[in-house]
Amino acid sequence: MSIRLGYVPAIVVSSPHAAELFLKTHDVVFASRPKIQASEYLSYGSKGMAFTEYGPYWRTTRKWCTLHLLSASKVEQFAPVRKAELRSLVETLKEAAAAGETVDLSQKVGEVVENIMFKMIFGRSNGTFSLKPVIEETLHLVGAFNLSDYVPFLAPFDLQGLTRRLKISSKAVDEILEKIIDEHEQQMTNPEEQQLHRDFVDVMLSLLNKPMDPHDEEHKCIIERTNIKAILLDMVAAAFDTSATAVEWTMAELLRHPRVMFNLQQELENIVGRNRIVEESDLPKLTYLNMVIKESLRLHPVAPLLVPRESTKDITINGYFISKKSRILVNIWGMARDPNVWSDNAEEFFPERFKDSNIDLRGNDFQFIPFGSGRRGCPGMQLGLVNVRLALALLVHCFEWQLPNGMLPSELDMSEKFGLSLPRANHLLVKPTYRLRA
Numbered sequence: 001m002s003i004r005l006g007y008v009p010a011i012v013v014s015s016p017h018a019a020e021l022f023l024k025t026h027d028v029v030f031a032s033r034p035k036i037q038a039s040e041y042l043s044y045g046s047k048g049m050a051f052t053e054y055g056p057y058w059r060t061t062r063k064w065c066t067l068h069l070l071s072a073s074k075v076e077q078f079a080p081v082r083k084a085e086l087r088s089l090v091e092t093l094k095e096a097a098a099a100g101e102t103v104d105l106s107q108k109v110g111e112v113v114e115n116i117m118f119k120m121i122f123g124r125s126n127g128t129f130s131l132k133p134v135i136e137e138t139l140h141l142v143g144a145f146n147l148s149d150y151v152p153f154l155a156p157f158d159l160q161g162l163t164r165r166l167k168i169s170s171k172a173v174d175e176i177l178e179k180i181i182d183e184h185e186q187q188m189t190n191p192e193e194q195q196l197h198r199d200f201v202d203v204m205l206s207l208l209n210k211p212m213d214p215h216d217e218e219h220k221c222i223i224e225r226t227n228i229k230a231i232l233l234d235m236v237a238a239a240f241d242t243s244a245t246a247v248e249w250t251m252a253e254l255l256r257h258p259r260v261m262f263n264l265q266q267e268l269e270n271i272v273g274r275n276r277i278v279e280e281s282d283l284p285k286l287t288y289l290n291m292v293i294k295e296s297l298r299l300h301p302v303a304p305l306l307v308p309r310e311s312t313k314d315i316t317i318n319g320y321f322i323s324k325k326s327r328i329l330v331n332i333w334g335m336a337r338d339p340n341v342w343s344d345n346a347e348e349f350f351p352e353r354f355k356d357s358n359i360d361l362r363g364n365d366f367q368f369i370p371f372g373s374g375r376r377g378c379p380g381m382q383l384g385l386v387n388v389r390l391a392l393a394l395l396v397h398c399f400e401w402q403l404p405n406g407m408l409p410s411e412l413d414m415s416e417k418f419g420l421s422l423p424r425a426n427h428l429l430v431k432p433t434y435r436l437r438a
C-alpha cells in the first residue's frame with residue numbers, strides 16, 4: 001500500500017511476499033533509516049546505530065556492538081549475571097507469595113531486565129541511575145507520529161509539544177550518560193582496575209578521539225564523546241524494554257489461557273522436576289516454551305512496524321515505482337492477524353500451530369519476522385531470546401499465578417500502548433503461589 005504522509009511518500013508492506021521483496025531481494029536499497037526529529041535529538045544527530053543511515057558509519061558501529069556486546073560468546077559470558085538477577089526476582093516473588101500479596105509483574109520484570117542489561121553494558125549495577133523511565137519516554141517519542149517529520153515547515157511551531165518533550169528527555173538522558181562515562185573515565189586512570197573490569201563502555205572509551213576506520217581514506221570520522229553516548233543510548237533503548245515487553249505479553253496470554261499454562265508447567269516438570277530451579281542449560285530442551293514464545297511474539301510483536309526503513313534510490317518493484325527517500329513500514333502486526341497467512345484462527349493464541357512446523361523467527365520466514373530481517377535485522381536477537389526464555393521458564397516453573405480480586409482470565413485487559421515498541425497499556429498485576437519443593 002502506498003500512502004503519502006505529508007511530504008513523505010510511504011509504503012506499507014503487509015504481506016510475507018512483499019516483505020521478502022523489500023527485506024531480502026532488494027534489502028540493500030531499503031537498508032537505510034529515515035532522519036526523524038526524535039533521533040536527531042535523542043541520538044545526538046543520528047550518531048548511534050539503530051537510526052543511522054546505511055553506510056560505513058553504521059557498518060562499523062554495528063560491528064563494534066556485535067563484537068563487544070552481542071556476540072554469542074559475550075551473551076554466554078553474562079550467564080551468571082542473568083542467573084543472579086533472576087534468582088533474586090524469584091526470592092522477591094517468593095516473599096510476596098508467602099505474604100499473599102499481589103505483585104506488579106510488569107514492574108518487577110522491567111527492573112530485572114534493566115539490572116541485567118545495565119551490568120552487561122555498563123559493567124556495574126545501576127545504583128542511583130534510573131534510566132528506565134527516560135527510556136520509556138524515549139521509545140514513545142521515537143514511535144510517535146511527529147508532524148515535523150512529514151511537514152517540516154511546521155516544525156518551529158511544535159504543534160504537538162513533541163519537540164519540547166524531546167528536549168527534556170534528551171537532556172535527562174545526557175546527564176545520566178555523562179555521569180556514567182565520568183565514572184568510567186576516573187576508573188580508567190587506574191590500569192589494574194581497567195584490566196579487571198573492562199566493560200562495553202570502557203571498550204567504547206578506548207576508541208575516543210581515534211579515527212573510525214584508520215584504513216579507510218574516505219571515512220575519516222573521529223570518534224567523539226557524542227558518538228559514544230549515542231551508541232550507548234541505542235544499546236540501552238533497544239535492550240531495556242524489548243525483552244521485558246515480550247515476557248509481560250507472554251505471561252498475560254498464559255494467564256488468559258490456563259490450558260497452555262498447564263501444558264508449559266507439565267513440560268517444565270518433565271524436564272526439570274520440582275526439586276530444583278530451571279538452569280540456562282535446560283532451555284534447549286524446552287520445546288513447548290519455544291512455541292509459546294513464538295506465538296506470543298506473533299500476536300504481540302515488540303516492534304509492530306519494525307524500525308522504519310528508507311529507500312536509498314529510485315526503484316521499481318513488481319511494476320510499482322518507489323522513489324528515493326520513501327519511508328517503508330513493515331506491518332508485522334497486521335501480517336500476524338491475517339487469516340490468509342495463518343488460517344482462520346489467526347487471532348487465537350494457539351502455540352501448537354508451531355508444532356512440527358519449520359517456521360522460524362530468525363528472519364528467513366517472512367510471515368513471521370519479530371526481529372526483522374536482512375542487513376538491519378535485530379543484532380540483539382540471541383541476547384533478547386535468552387533473557388525472555390529464562391525469565392519465563394523461571395516464572396512459570398516456580399509459581400502458580402492468579403489474577404487478583406477473582407478476575408476471570410477473559411477479563412484481563414489486553415490493551416496496547418503504541419510507540420516504536422508495543423508494550424501493555426496497563427501493568428500486569430498478579431498473585432503468585434510458590435510451587436517448587438526446592
Ligand code: HEM
Nearest residue numbers: 050238239242302303307370371372373376377378380384
Ligand atoms: C525480544 C527482544 C527483541 C526484539 C523482539 C527485537 C526486535 C527488533 C526489531 C523488529 C528490530 C528492527 C529490525 C529491522 O528493521 O528489520 C530491531 C532492531 C535492533 N535491535 Fe532488537 N529486539 C530485541 C532485543 C534486542 C536487544 C536485547 C538488543 C541489544 C542491544 C537489540 C538491539 C537492536 C538494535 C541495535 C537494532 C537496530 C539494528 C540496525 O538498525 O542495524 N534488540 N530489534
